Each structure stands twice: as C-alpha cells, then as structure tokens.
Amino acid sequence: MAFLDIRDLHLAMRTFEGEAHVLNGINLSVERGEIWGLVGETGCGKSLTGLSISRLVPSPPGRYLRGEIRFAGQDLLATPEDGMRRLRGGHIGMIFQDPTTNLNPAFRIGEQMVDVALHADAVDPAILGLAPGASRRQRRVEARRLAIAMLDKVGVPDAARRIDDYPHQFSGGMRQRVLIAMALIGKPELLIADEPTTALDVSVQAQILRLIHSLVLEYQLAVLLITHNLGVVAQLCTHVAVMYAGNIIESGPVRPVFRNPTHPYTRALMKAVPHATHRRGELQGLPGSVPNLFTPPPGCRLAPRCPVAQPRCAERVPPTIAVSPGHDVACVLATPAGSAAA
Amino acid sequence: MILRIENLTKTFRSRGRRWLGPQTSFTALNDVSLSIGKGESFGLVGESGSGKTTLTRCILGLERITSGRIVFDGTDLTTLPAAEMRRMRARIQIVFQDPYASLNPRMLVHDIIAEPMEIHQDTLGLGARQRSDRVIELLELVGLGAQHLYRYPHEFSGGQRQRIGIARALAVNPEFLILDEPTSALDVSVQAQVLNLLHDLQQKLGLTYLFISHDLGVIRYICDRIALIYRGDIVEEGGVDDIFERPSSDYARMLLAAMPEPDPAKSPFNTEAAG
Numbered sequence: 377m378a379f380l381d382i383r384d385l386h387l388a389m390r391t392f393e394g395e396a397h398v399l400n401g402i403n404l405s406v407e408r409g410e411i412w413g414l415v416g417e418t419g420c421g422k423s424l425t426g427l428s429i430s431r432l433v434p435s436p437p438g439r440y441l442r443g444e445i446r447f448a449g450q451d452l453l454a455t456p457e458d459g460m461r462r463l464r465g466g467h468i469g470m471i472f473q474d475p476t477t478n479l480n481p482a483f484r485i486g487e488q489m490v491d492v493a494l495h496a497d498a499v500d501p502a503i504l505g506l507a508p509g510a511s512r513r514q515r516r517v518e519a520r521r522l523a524i525a526m527l528d529k530v531g532v533p534d535a536a537r538r539i540d541d542y543p544h545q546f547s548g549g550m551r552q553r554v555l556i557a558m559a560l561i562g563k564p565e566l567l568i569a570d571e572p573t574t575a576l577d578v579s580v581q582a583q584i585l586r587l588i589h590s591l592v593l594e595y596q597l598a599v600l601l602i603t604h605n606l607g608v609v610a611q612l613c614t615h616v617a618v619m620y621a622g623n624i625i626e627s628g629p630v631r632p633v634f635r636n637p638t639h640p641y642t643r644a645l646m647k648a649v650p651h652a653t654h655r656r657g658e659l660q661g662l663p664g665s666v667p668n669l670f671t672p673p674p675g676c677r678l679a680p681r682c683p684v685a686q687p688r689c690a691e692r693v694p695p696t697i698a699v700s701p702g703h704d705v706a707c708v709l710a711t712p713a714g715s716a717a718a
Numbered sequence: 719m720i721l722r723i724e725n726l727t728k729t730f731r732s733r734g735r736r737w738l739g740p741q742t743s744f745t746a747l748n749d750v751s752l753s754i755g756k757g758e759s760f761g762l763v764g765e766s767g768s769g770k771t772t773l774t775r776c777i778l779g780l781e782r783i784t785s786g787r788i789v790f791d792g793t794d795l796t797t798l799p800a801a802e803m804r805r806m807r808a809r810i811q812i813v814f815q816d817p818y819a820s821l822n823p824r825m826l827v828h829d830i831i832a833e834p835m836e837i838h839q840d841t842l843g844l845g846a847r848q849r850s851d852r853v854i855e856l857l858e859l860v861g862l863g864a865q866h867l868y869r870y871p872h873e874f875s876g877g878q879r880q881r882i883g884i885a886r887a888l889a890v891n892p893e894f895l896i897l898d899e900p901t902s903a904l905d906v907s908v909q910a911q912v913l914n915l916l917h918d919l920q921q922k923l924g925l926t927y928l929f930i931s932h933d934l935g936v937i938r939y940i941c942d943r944i945a946l947i948y949r950g951d952i953v954e955e956g957g958v959d960d961i962f963e964r965p966s967s968d969y970a971r972m973l974l975a976a977m978p979e980p981d982p983a984k985s986p987f988n989t990e991a992a993g
Contacts, residue, residue, distance in 0.1 A: 650910075
C-alpha cells in the first residue's frame with residue numbers, strides 16, 4: 377500500500393439548495409519523495425481533497441459517503457478527532473495560499489512558532505529531545521531554538537533576530553517561508569501545500585519552489601501541491617493529477633502526461649496557457665463553465681463542454697484506464713496500453 | 719503618440735513626522751518616460767511594489783505627481799483643472815484586477831454599466847432610455863446578453879464578472895483602456911476567453927491598451943511593446959519579441975528565467991528520478 381492512499385473517496389456537502397457531490401470517487405496514491413501536483417479549475421475539488429486528508433472539512437455540512445484515506449496504513453476517516461490533532465502539524469504539515477491571513481498579526485512570529493513546537497513536542501517528545509521531567513522554561517527555550525533553526529533552514533536571513541518581529545514586518549515571500557518553517561517544525565512526512573505561490577511574484581515563486589524541492593530531497597517528504605499553474609507543476613512535480621468537477625480525470629508521472637495529454641480536459645487546459653508560438657486571437661479557452669454539482673450531468677461530467685463528446689459519454693462514468701504504465705485516463709476515447717494505436 | 723509620459727517622478731512623504739526627526743520619503747516612480755502609440759497594446763511588467771499601480775493612478779489623475787508631464791493626445795493632464803480632468807476620464811478608462819471586489823454587490827448589472835454614462839452625461843448626452851439601449855449593446859459586445867440585465871454580480875462567474883467590468887469601462891466610448899492585471903484572478907481556460915475578447919474589442923473599436931501584468935506569457939500574447947519597471951525605474955523597453963528573445967537587462971533575464979514554463983523538460987530540477 378502506498379504511503380498515502382486515497383480510495384474511491386466520495387464527499388457530499390449539504391447546503392440550502394440540496395446536497396452537492398463535491399468529490400466523486402477520488403483515487404490517489406502518493407509515495408514518500410514524490411511531489412504530486414493537483415490541478416484543475418476553481419471549484420473542481422482540489423482544496424477539498426487536500427483538506428480531507430488533514431480532516432479539516434467540517435462535518436456537517438460535509439459528509440463522506442464512501443471511500444477511505446490511508447496514511448502510513450492508518451485509516452484517517454476512522455481516526456477520532458484527538459488522533460487527528462496528533463497527526464496535524466506532526467506527521468502531516470500544511471501550508472495555505474495566503475501567507476498574510478495565516479499568521480496572527482498580534483503575535484510575534486516566534487511566539488506562534490514556539491506554540492507549534494510545544495504542541496508537536498507534546499505529541500512526540502523527540503521533537504525537542506528533552507527528558508520527560510524538563511521544566512516549562514526549558515521546553516520554551518528549546519522550542520525557540522528549534523524555531524530559529526527552522527527559519528534559518530528555509531532561508532530567512534538573520535533568523536535569530538527576525539524571530540521577534542511581527543508578521544507585518546515580513547514581505548509576502550518571507551511570510552510564506554515562515555509558514556513553511558512552521559509546517560516543518562513537527563518533522564512531517566507529508567506536506568500539503570495549497571497554492572503556496574499564487575500570491576507571490578515570479579522571482580519569489582522560483583525561490584519557494586527551489587526550497588520545497590530541496591526539502592523533499594532532504595527529508596523524503598511526500599508533497600501534495602495544489603495549484604492551477606501548469607508551469608509550476610511542470611517545473612517542480614514528479615507526478616500530476618488533473619481534477620474536473622470532483623473527479624481525477626487524468627494522472628501519472630509528469631513527463632508522459634505533459635508530453636501526451638490524453639483527456640480532452642487536460643488538452644484544453646494546456647492549450648489555454650499562452651505560449652510564445654500563439655498568435656494573438658488564437659488562444660483557445662474551454663467554453664462553458666464547471667457543472668452544477670447538485671445535479672451533475674450523467675456519465676462523464678465534462679461531456680456538455682467536451683469538443684469530442686459522443687452519445688455514449690452521457691451513459692455512464694468512463695472507467696479509468698492506463699494509456700501507458702502509471703498514466704491513467706478516464707475517457708471513453710482513450711486507448712489502453714498494449715492495444716494497437718487507433 | 720496618444721500618451722506620452724515625460725520624466726515622471728512621484729515621491730510619497732510619510733504622513734507622520736517624528737518629533738524633530740527628519741521626514742522620510744519614498745520615490746515610487748523615478749524619472750519615468752514612456753510613449754504609447756494609438757491603437758497599440760503596451761505592456762507594463764513589474765513585481766509587486768515596483769510602481770505599476772502608482773503609474774496608472776497618476777495617469778488617471780488620482781495621484782498628484784511630484785514632477786514631469788503626462789501628455790494625452792496633446793493635452794498635459796498634470797496641469798488640467800479638476801473639471802476638465804473629469805471630462806478627460808471619459809476618454810481614459812480602467813478595468814480592475816479583481817472582478818469580485820470591483821463590482822458593487824448591491825447594484826444590478828444594468829446600473830453598474832449605466833453609471834459611467836450618468837457621470838459623463840454632459841459629454842455623452844444620453845437619456846435614460848438611450849443609456850439602457852446602450853447597456854444591452856455593451857453586454858452583447860462583451861459576450862453577455864439582455865437576459866443578464868437585472869441580475870446582481872454574485873450570480874456571475876469570475877470570467878463573466880470581468881466581462882461586466884470591461885463593458886462598464888467601454889460604456890463612455892473611451893479611446894484608451896488601462897487593464898490592471900485583468901486576468902490574474904481567473905482560471906487559465908477563462909483567461910484565454912477574456913484575452914481573446916480584449917483582442918477582438920481592440921480590432922473592432924481601435925482601442926489603445928496599457929496592459930499591466932506580471933504574467934509574462936499573457937504579456938507576450940497580448941502586447942506589441944513592453945516596458946519593465948523595477949522599483950520605480952524603467953529598466954528596459956522595446957518590442958515584445960525583442961525583449962523575450964534578446965533581453966538586454968539583468969532584470970529581464972531574471973524575470974524570464976523565473977517564469978515557469980509548462981514543459982517538464984525545461985525544469986531546473988531533476989524531476990524524473992522519483993516514482
């Protein structure tokens with residue numbers, strides 16, 4: 377079994393307008409050392425997949441209809457809340473999109489990081505490495521030392537002094553580094569990064585990507601990188617999963633998927649990115665918008681927008697088949713590996 | 719040249735002054751000169767804090783400049799009396815970055831698009847009936863329709879909202895459109911549609927664009943000429959292909975290198991190993 381294994385995950389959200397099926401059978405296996413890019417349009421379920429792993433989807437309104445999420449063999453959907461608290465910030469680290477709203481403006485970043493370190497230490501005493509009888513004061517001193525070491529590790533210059541600054545004294549890129557340092561304190565094995573560079577300038581984005589890459593090499597992290605930037609996926613990720621309306625419709629190692637995008641939706645996404653060879657006015661978007669999830673279209677959810685849809689697409693959800701080893705596609709038009717090319 | 723910016727400098731002084739201490743100041747734009755030709759798409763590229771937005775605010779007369787001139791179609795905007803500047807704004811309009819924040823959630827689409835025509839009533843001279851007809855015409859121009867007239871912004875997707883923002887900017891028949899990161903809040907598939915719409919509108923209406931973005935792919939697609947701005951200084955200016963093919967400044971080379979291309983073969987990391 378994979379390190380992180382999501383099998384047939386179905387999530388419904390109850391709203392005033394009815395129950396929306398927001399995740400519709402997600403399958404995903406992530407090993408340590410792999411960086412998975414999760415891409416798709418707004419509202420396709422990328423973030424909810426990430427939040428489901430850390431069990432941060434409130435319930436109600438959320439309700440898991442079916443499926444399981446196994447992390448290092450442990451069934452997360454069956455884990456009680458206090459067990460999840462031990463995993464979050466420890467084995468599972470998270471970073472979110474907006475580095476401004478995820479730091480408390482009223483506390484120095486040192487205090488916020490020490491809190492995280494003390495919590496992680498309460499779960500796993502190896503984090504601070506102190507004897508069981510250590511005093512509160514000793515723990516705080518050691519937690520602060522760890523926080524400075526982590527800030528230093530993620531490239532915050534002059535960490536020993538900056539730790540006593542407030543969040544507003546940091547630039548956007550530096551704040552994102554602080555959040556990454558915070559996520560690393562608990563020595564996570566899995567890092568969920570939800571649009572970590574979307575709010576940043578390209579030069580800062582390049583630095584953060586380099587940082588994540590070096591951390592993966594050093595700690596053998598498994599990373600789930602949620603983004604809508606195909607450029608970021610191509611640069612950083614080892615694998616990619618493309619989501620549409622609550623399904624993963626194409627997934628696999630990044631090179632075969634980018635070289636040979638097979639699902640019409642993946643192709644449409646790639647065609648929509650402006651490129652040097654595009655002449656003005658020739659860029660192709662995908663007409664229409666993401667379907668209503670209260671009454672999703674029967675069969676393939678892309679069918680109403682799909683340029684190559686056929687009558688049979690509306691009959692049933694297309695099965696996922698492998699077009700090459702590890703490269704899976706859920707489209708009736710895909711040709712299985714090994715069969716003669718059409 | 720429809721717009722000529724000559725040696726524009728804008729310095730902000732800090733509001734509070736420490737007791738007997740020196741007053742600090744910050745130069746947001748430092749001796750900036752630019753020329754934009756009629757019918758051209760001019761791209762302004764820079765990172766956050768580089769002065770892009772300050773420059774647009776100076777052009778629109780929302781910011782008092784420290785020195786220099788901004789000449790629009792032969793008229794120096796910086797010496798224009800307020801009333802005439804207001805009239806001038808019928809010719810220079812702006813589309814904002816965030817279509818979720820730039821439309822009043824309590825106004826109907828009809829009223830949002832008709833409002834600039836009311837403000838510029840003296841220039842346009844349209845009656846209420848004519849304004850409503852023009853609103854429908856504008857909605858159709860941006861790919862929406864009369865069925866959307868009496869709805870509120872929250873009923874629309876991001877791409878549709880940005881179309882409403884474009885219709886509002888076009889309501890007073892401007893010649894010059896400032897597009898301040900008009901697609902950065904949109905998904906790529908929707909971005910492609912909005913970029914194509916902007917291109918079509920330029921062809922149809924002969925508009926001049928000042929297109930602000932930090933997305934070099936978008937800039938290359940939509941612009942004829944570009945300028946790179948870094949901490950208030952223009953560091954490079956030229957034809958879009960020249961700068962992309964033969965960047966002459968370190969800043970341009972750095973930006974181009976940092977742009978993540980959607981091609982795994984060009985990754986700076988060895989991503990093949992795992993799996």
